[in-house]
Structure formats: C-alpha cells, structure tokens
Amino acid sequence: MDYESFFKSQIAGLKREGRYRVFADLERRVGEFPVASFHPEEGPPKDVTVWCSNDYLGMGQHPVVIGSMVDSLHKCGAGAGGTRNISGTNHYHVLLEKELADLHGQEAALLFTSGYISNEATLSTLPRLLPNCVVFSDALNHNSMIEGIRHSGAEKHIFRHNDVEHLDALLSRYPKNQPKLVAFESVYSMDGDIAPIKELCDVADKHGAMTYLDEVHAVGMYGQRGAGVAEREGVMDRLTVIEGTLGKAFGVMGGYITGSTALVDCVRSFAPSFIFTTSLAPVLAAGALASVMFLKEHNEIRIRHQERAATLKRRLIQAGLPVMQSASHIVPLLVGDPVMCKQASDDLLNIHNIYVQPINYPTVPRGTERLRLTPTPYHDDRKMDALVEALLSVWKNLELKRAA
C-alpha cells in the first residue's frame, strides 16, 4: 500500500471540488481589533479588517481579560501540569466553575478544554450511563453534539430543525418512564436563527425527557447578565444541562456545562475525554473568569452589539445584497456556489483588505455557500461603509446574485 500517494490523491480530490481550505494567517493586535495583520503566503504582511471572528464582543482584547491573564501568568505560571485529578486542578478552575454555575442559575458547572469536548463528553456519557436512553437531536446540531451522541452508542432520532411538533411525534413513540434526552442549540451559528426553547422544553417535559441546550453562540451576548437566550426568555430553570463556551463572546478558550450537582458529578466521574486530559491552562481560566464577571455587569455591550448587527443587516438590505434571514447577531450573505464563494472571499481580501472566510460544504449544505458576517461592537459605521462598498464591487465583478 502506497500511503503517501493515497493521501495526496485525497487532497487532490478536495482541490478539484473547490473544497480545499487555506487558513488565513493572521496576527491580531490588541487595541486595533477588528483590524489584524494578514500574512500572505508570499510577500509582506498587510492590515485587514476581520468580519468573521467569533470573538463576538472583542473581549479577547479587553483590558480586564488581558490584565487578569497577565496577573495569573506572573502568579501561577503557564499550564496546569496535569489532569484535573492528578495535580491539574487550579484555584482558578474552582472559582470559574462557581461563577458559571451562578451565571446560568444551576447548581454546578464543569470546565472542559473546549466547547467541542464539553458537548462530546457530556452527550457521550449521559446516554451511556442511563439504561436504554434514547436521544433526540435537532437536525442542524453542531458536529460536536452529533459526534458525542454517536459515541454514546445510544438509539438516536433526528427531529426537523426547530420543529416542536416533529419532536413531539418522535418522543411519543416511547413510554414516559424510558430515559430520554433532547439536544439542541439556542443560536444556530451558520444561519443565525434561534430555537423555540420554551416550546421544546414543554414537549420534553410532557414526555419525561431531559433537555440539553448548547448556548455557545449566545453566552455573553443574550440575557441581562449574558447567560444566553434561555436567560433572555426566562427559561434557564427549564433546562437539564446548559452548555457554553469560553472561546467566543468571552474571548478566551475552553468549554463548560452547567446542571445539577449530581449530573455534573457524573460527567466529571465517567467521561473519558474529561478525565484523561490535561486541564484548561489556569491562565485561560483566569481570563475567562474576568470576562464572565465583567459581561455580567455590562449589558450596554450587548445592546451595542445588537444595534451593530441590526444596522449591518439594514444597510446590506438597502444595498440589495442577499442577506439571509437571521434572528441574531449573525449576518449570512448567500452566494450559493463554492468556487464563487471562495473567489468573493479572495477578492475581498486581496483587493479590499476585508477578511471574511467562505463557508462551504460540509459546514453548510451545498447550494447555500455563504459569507458569514459577525459585526462586533468595534465594527463602526466607517468600517460598515467600507464593507458595503467592497461587497457591491465584488458582487458586480463576479456577477453574483443580488437580493430577490
């Protein structure tokens, strides 16, 4: 077997399909976000405006976050030096878990090295522990949820995206006393739509099912204290598990779940991908702690964020650009073809110094390839002027479809 030729042929296949991904090499600069230095493969670096970051509120450069991290580095050093069980629990972990439990109004919280792992670990462990547990998963759930459910080995049903009636029909096939778990997200990251959380919880309750809510694209950004959409809608206490990330609006890295003490203790005690891994670096926990505490107290940042997103949508619509329907801060622009989507992104970067990554299959369905814009509180009117002008130019040059 010639492995090397095989791997080369796989890559060649991706290139033929126009799906080969080239990572943009960026250097973020504190105080200038969303401007960053872009390092092209050849030639000197140049300044670009980033329009696709998930550092949704710019907290990754906020002085309270940086300050807390620098302090913790000088005090406690870099890594944790072990798994949580073997010398790797740091006081920052303990404090942050208390803070996150409080944020979501739950009894306990547990940190993971990423949001991906928090979903994988929890959704693989809970259904494995519960005898004959059946999992009901929204059709557009994130890959980390899908993989977690798959790893659990449990029976699984997929309900149509945000379709409460379909979920109801699927749940009703099982006796009420059989263990069940309904897993869904609040904000879906590629479309920006929002789940009917209360209605999903009502149906789950009716059938005796636990509920698992992924709020990674909402924590920090929705609700009076930034606990997410469930806080905004007053339904946090309806969820069995609320999962979140420290790597998006909180600006750092890592993931977590919150829930009852006993449930969280089970995941802590039985999930291999939690147990057998070096714990989150204390410096990250320190930064996240500062960020969560700060955002709890600063709702004006969320108001400004929503205003920026609404303004961008309005301006793009006025310009006749094909904005996709979105109920959140995420602003997708439809292109509908992978090669054109990549070309539009390349032209924005090379000609207009605007960086927005093309989103192609498998991240979104074929035919819905798009540019996904994420305006932050730091994207001011001048930056929006430049963006709209650049998009109009690219749309014209590439003869892309405008709004219907």
Next chain:
Amino acid sequence: MDYESFFKSQIAGLKREGRYRVFADLERRVGEFPVASFHPEEGPPKDVTVWCSNDYLGMGQHPVVIGSMVDSLHKCGAGAGGTRNISGTNHYHVLLEKELADLHGQEAALLFTSGYISNEATLSTLPRLLPNCVVFSDALNHNSMIEGIRHSGAEKHIFRHNDVEHLDALLSRYPKNQPKLVAFESVYSMDGDIAPIKELCDVADKHGAMTYLDEVHAVGMYGQRGAGVAEREGVMDRLTVIEGTLGKAFGVMGGYITGSTALVDCVRSFAPSFIFTTSLAPVLAAGALASVMFLKEHNEIRIRHQERAATLKRRLIQAGLPVMQSASHIVPLLVGDPVMCKQASDDLLNIHNIYVQPINYPTVPRGTERLRLTPTPYHDDRKMDALVEALLSVWKNLELKRAA
C-alpha cells in the same frame, strides 16, 4: 424516570467502591515550583510540595515561557476567536507548527487543543479514510488512542504490551497490500516503561503498516533536542506519525502531530474534532513556541532531570520502599489497594504537606494501585529527604507492604 436519583445513585456507587475522586484545589506559584498553595475544602490554604505534576521540567513557570506569553497577550490578546479555518489561525500557530515539524524531523505538523484530541482526531480519521484499514493497538495505549481508534470504526487488534512477536503474528494474518496502522506509545505514563520502537517499526515495515507513536510523556525530555525517545534512539524517520503534547514537559497546553505534508493535510482537512473547534489560544502557542525552542538548546535540563529520577529511585529502594520497575523519569510506588492508596495520599497531604495523587482503577488495573512520583529538576535533595521520611512514616502507620 427520576434522573436526579439515578445520577445520585451512580455517585454513591463510586463512593462505596472507594473510587470517588476529589480534586485537590491547588494554586501554583511561579518561582516556588514544586511548592504550591493547597486550598482544603475547609480552613485556610497551606503550602504543599507537589510530587505528581506532569510539568516534568518546570517549564510552566520558566521566565522564557511566561515572558513570551505575556508579550503575546499584550500584542495579540487572549483567544483565537475562531476555528483554524474561520479567522482562528494566528501567526503563532504557523510558527509553532514549523518548529514542531523541525523538532521531529518531519515535513509538517498540526496543532490541536489537547494531546487527547490529537490522538482522537488522527486515529479516528486516518483509518476511516483508508479503505479496509486494520489498526493494531498496544494493550496499554492511552484512552485517547483507544477512543480515536474506536471512533474510526476500523477493524482493530490489540497486541500484548510491547510484544513485538505478538504484533508480528497479528500483522501476518493480513495481505501486505491491505492498509494497516500500528499505534503505540514511547513512555507509558503509569509504569514508566519504554517501547521497543525500532523493533516495532521493523515488524510494521515487514508487513507494510504505518506507524503511529505517542510521545507525550517523552517530548522535551528525551533526545539531544528534546524530540523524545525516537530521537534518542535515532529512529524518528521510521515513524509515519509522531504525536506529542504541549501540556507536560513543555509546560503549557495543547497537542500536535507531525508527519508527511500529505498525511497532515488529510487530518487537517477531514478530522471533525480538528475542523469544528476554536483553535488553540495564541497565548498558549506563544508559550509553547518559546518552550520548544528553549528545550531544543538546553540538554543540561534533561541530564539533570534524569539524574533526579535516578537519585529518587535509588533512595526509595535504599529505604526499602516498593518502587516499581521503570525505565524512565516516572517513579511508581506500589500500594496495591484503592482505599489504602487514597489513605496514604491523604496522610501525606494532611500530615506531611506532600501532595501525590492516588492512582486507582480505571487508570491502572485493580491490585496495582499506586503513588506515581514525578521528580523534576526542581525537586532537590532536601525535598527528597522530606519525601522519603514522610513515606516511611505513612508506610509504617498504615502497615503497607514494603519492597520484597
């Protein structure tokens, strides 16, 4: 279904078996490693000497690492703000990947959020890509390798630990041109023994199999430049993939693989747990880059480390304590009972201010419960005096078995 009662009963079961884990809440202090502040559940914090950290060389507090991280925080901020593909590739990632490829003498490297994920992502993806690939896995491989292989869905055989002849016999059942992957570690973390890498590669070559070597407990610590045991034995070019961590001897957090450009590009392009996760925080990449570069040039730290481990083993043997056979820097002390192991650890912590975590099932087989000591270059003779004295006292009080 009363979920809450179910979860409580699971936890009660663990407690009955003596397997319930309590995480020691520590505050590491730069400049005083391996001394840390221990926060008990009640009462004020107190100083303890940590004897079970995987920050094997104390790089987590080294000025070049801390300095590089502080600089990167002031310059680039906290988190990456996205997946590697969507705005989350930072210049530090690019530089660190080049540095790691060079360290291991391979064409390319790829960063992951943890060593766990580097194993899971690579070992689930390569066998899934290769048609009819069969995986051969050492019996004592780490959970992350086991889970990765399981997630691949490939046919799997387990060969007896470090048993070259058994591997040979298993491989010879398959035609030479059928894709095969042999996965093993260099240093096994709980016993401290070392794999016969050259002999395993010889057998793999004979049968046309790829080789995957996990060097997480060796990188930074073995070989003239700290590339691991494969470097020390002059066989780095025999491995298809070398996997390592940034969270142990390099003192930070994160994992990586190195291999051919095409192979690494396949993992980069096809592994969901790489693609769909926020990338390693730039501050961690900056710290790891400084650590790897520093340790490449400072072999005297490795010499000191090995001297400390040899000295500790000699002193424990002289004191009649049951040191388990180990060919590496890891020094396991046999207790052989989970309750006694936990009690010994508690007494060391509460009476002697020495922290060494009990290692019980499922991390090690039942009946081989142990204390696992990891002397670093910072564990000086005085600290060893205190340790030996404390162990003798605990061994006497608890009437634990001494060396045969």
